[in-house]
Amino acid sequence: MLDAADLECARGGRTLFRGLSLALRPGDLVRVAGDNGRGKTSLLRILCGLLTPDAGTVAWRGEPVRRLGEEFAKELVYLGHAPAVKDDLTAAENLRVALRLSGRVLPDKALQEALRQFGVPEGRPVGRMSQGQRRRAALARLAVSDAPLWLLDEPLAALDAPAAALVESLVEAHAARGGMTVVTTHQASRLSFSRTVDLDAAHA
Amino acid sequence: MRDAFACVVGRDLVLAFRRKGDVATALLFFVVVSSLFPLGIGAEPNLLREIAPGVIWVAALLSSMLSLRRLFESDHADGTLEQMLLGAAPLPLVVAGKVLAHWLVSGLPLVAIAPLIAIQYDLDSVLYGVLVLSLLLGTPVLSLVGAVGAALTLGLRGGGVLLALLVLPLYVPVLILGAGSVGQVSAGLGGQGPLLLLAAMLVAATALAPVAIAAALRISSE
Numbered sequence: 001m002l003d004a005a006d007l008e009c010a011r012g013g014r015t016l017f018r019g020l021s022l023a024l025r026p027g028d029l030v031r032v033a034g035d036n037g038r039g040k041t042s043l044l045r046i047l048c049g050l051l052t053p054d055a056g057t058v059a060w061r062g063e064p065v066r067r068l069g070e071e072f073a074k075e076l077v078y079l080g081h082a083p084a085v086k087d088d089l090t091a092a093e094n095l096r097v098a099l100r101l102s103g104r105v106l107p108d109k110a111l112q113e114a115l116r117q118f119g120v121p122e123g124r125p126v127g128r129m130s131q132g133q134r135r136r137a138a139l140a141r142l143a144v145s146d147a148p149l150w151l152l153d154e155p156l157a158a159l160d161a162p163a164a165a166l167v168e169s170l171v172e173a174h175a176a177r178g179g180m181t182v183v184t185t186h187q188a189s190r191l192s193f194s195r196t197v198d199l200d201a202a203h204a
Numbered sequence: 205m206r207d208a209f210a211c212v213v214g215r216d217l218v219l220a221f222r223r224k225g226d227v228a229t230a231l232l233f234f235v236v237v238s239s240l241f242p243l244g245i246g247a248e249p250n251l252l253r254e255i256a257p258g259v260i261w262v263a264a265l266l267s268s269m270l271s272l273r274r275l276f277e278s279d280h281a282d283g284t285l286e287q288m289l290l291g292a293a294p295l296p297l298v299v300a301g302k303v304l305a306h307w308l309v310s311g312l313p314l315v316a317i318a319p320l321i322a323i324q325y326d327l328d329s330v331l332y333g334v335l336v337l338s339l340l341l342g343t344p345v346l347s348l349v350g351a352v353g354a355a356l357t358l359g360l361r362g363g364g365v366l367l368a369l370l371v372l373p374l375y376v377p378v379l380i381l382g383a384g385s386v387g388q389v390s391a392g393l394g395g396q397g398p399l400l401l402l403a404a405m406l407v408a409a410t411a412l413a414p415v416a417i418a419a420a421l422r423i424s425s426e
Binding site: 048049050051052069070073074076078080081082083084085086087088089093097098100101102103104105125 | 207208211212215218219222223278281282283284286287288289290291292293294298425426
């Protein structure tokens, strides 16, 4: 489904990785490991098409993602290290906007259910929430997503144990449904990964 | 697809409504700058009448530039811009929505308040119509062209000054035509010429700028 071949990425005049290949099939749950500054985020941004690799290709269902554009974006959830929520909007408004931008409209009930699941207060601007609650408001997108490909950058950062467990169970359920997930993390997690891409090793 | 456009316009209007201060700043700037000239030049009615269209237009240019920085910066900082780049709707459509919302909160109030400023200059009241019409046609062009500059300088250090240097020269034709149309009418020449040219620029900018903005955003968010 998602095939990355011979990726090379240099940032700030330094080669982060070279000759990196990755193939994702339905049900795969891949961990990208590596110390800070090894290019975990860059790899994820390359996979979702935000960043052009210095060499190599990324293909989705056999087509280069750059050419697919919106067709690819529709089948993708990307959660970057910025939470992608507006401080002046409530969690429900943020979620509704995120869904509409990805071409979907859900009934308010489903949105509220997702937010309740994540324990996000409703009716309060996200800017007045704690860092962890903000993070939860962003992650609530996972609960309402039916996209086959999830690219998650440090999804467990700033989360408490119950919220982390919830995210992990969502990712596991996604994999069980035949979804594909790439997770960057440098902390231990109880997720059972089908593979690990170690950028420290790729660098050496 | 149309839903994404409506969604972005609605979202940005709600955001502007919740941050009224930002909107008021640009409008107040316009009022203050255009009020400084009569104070500095002195109360010579003929001179003021003469310079009124030019001053109002220059103030509009500066005020429009002041609010440009905000157009993409906060979306860039909190990651929502990335989500727009990865959205299911074509990016030019989404940015067109952003520019429209930006014009509605920064350009339109300026058009509405311009006749009030013109009173300070004792501008002939028959010229109010053409002044408002020229601003109505011209300020969206400023927003569209300025957004290209804002997208190109996104995330750069010292981007504010660079943006001004990049965008102001591009504003010159709009300034000449906009102020010129009022001047022509007051000289009894009609003024359809400059207004029609402004309208043509608006059509061209509406068609081309969103594509350029989208391309610039993709580059600067790499």
